[in-house]
Amino acid sequence: MQTAPQPTIPPGPFGFGRDATEDEILAWDIDVDPSGAGLPPGSGAAAEGDQVWRAKCAVCHGRNGEGVAGLSGALVMPYDPEAPWPPFPRTVGNYWPYATTLFDYVRRAMPSNAPGSLSANEVYAVVAWLLHRNEIVAADAVMDAQSLPEVEMPARGRFVQSKEAP
Numbered sequence: 550m551q552t553a554p555q556p557t558i559p560p561g562p563f564g565f566g567r568d569a570t571e572d573e574i575l576a577w578d579i580d581v582d583p584s585g586a587g588l589p590p591g592s593g594a595a596a597e598g599d600q601v602w603r604a605k606c607a608v609c610h611g612r613n614g615e616g617v618a619g620l621s622g623a624l625v626m627p628y629d630p631e632a633p634w635p636p637f638p639r640t641v642g643n644y645w646p647y648a649t650t651l652f653d654y655v656r657r658a659m660p661s662n663a664p665g666s667l668s669a670n671e672v673y674a675v676v677a678w679l680l681h682r683n684e685i686v687a688a689d690a691v692m693d694a695q696s697l698p699e700v701e702m703p704a705r706g707r708f709v710q711s712k713e714a715p
């Protein structure tokens with residue numbers, strides 16, 4: 550009588566697969582929270598961001614972040630306390646509550662035809678460009694893991710429930 554060959558069962562709770570390596574975990578572990586925890590080393594300012602913008606963002610969001618009909622909405626429109634609430638279009642300047650999560654979003658999702666393709670320096674630079682164009686930081690402000698969490702977004706107060714409109 551023949552016995553079927555027994556498969557070797559690897560250790561572990563499921564009996565298959567292997568533990569993820571440290572590098573594999575690091576490649577996925579890219580979240581940045583509102584406090585700035587998770588921001589990587591690197592830096593960039595609006596001037597370098599302009600090159601990134603022209604090469605990798607303008608085609609869908611417009612040369613000046615004004616949006617392209619049928620492709621995407623505007624990203625640039627500075628905060629105006631007199632503007633009616635809710636603002637339209639909703640932009641980085643008039644709606645986005647944290648500069649840190651803007652970094653997270655761009656790094657994980659943009660450009661939407663090649664997400665994850667930007668270096669940390671490119672993301673810092675293009676975020677600096679977006680913040681500058683929305684009149685939140687100066688043209689030469691350098692964004693990095695220290696400076697980005699210190700940026701006060703003008704629309705932050707719009708996310709706190711209050712009786713008076715902000």
Ligand code: HEC
Binds near residue numbers: 621640655659
């Ligand atoms: C292939 C088209 C495409 C390209 C290229 C692209 N985006 Fe986008 N982007 C979109 C679409 C579509 C959305 C989601 C719809 C929207 O918010 O307009 C979006 C949304 C965004 C948002 C969130 C808008 C919001 O407030 O919800 C940001 C920020 C952004 N893109 C930044 C960038 C940056 C920076 C680049 C260049 C590195 C870039 N995008 C390149 C198509 C694109």
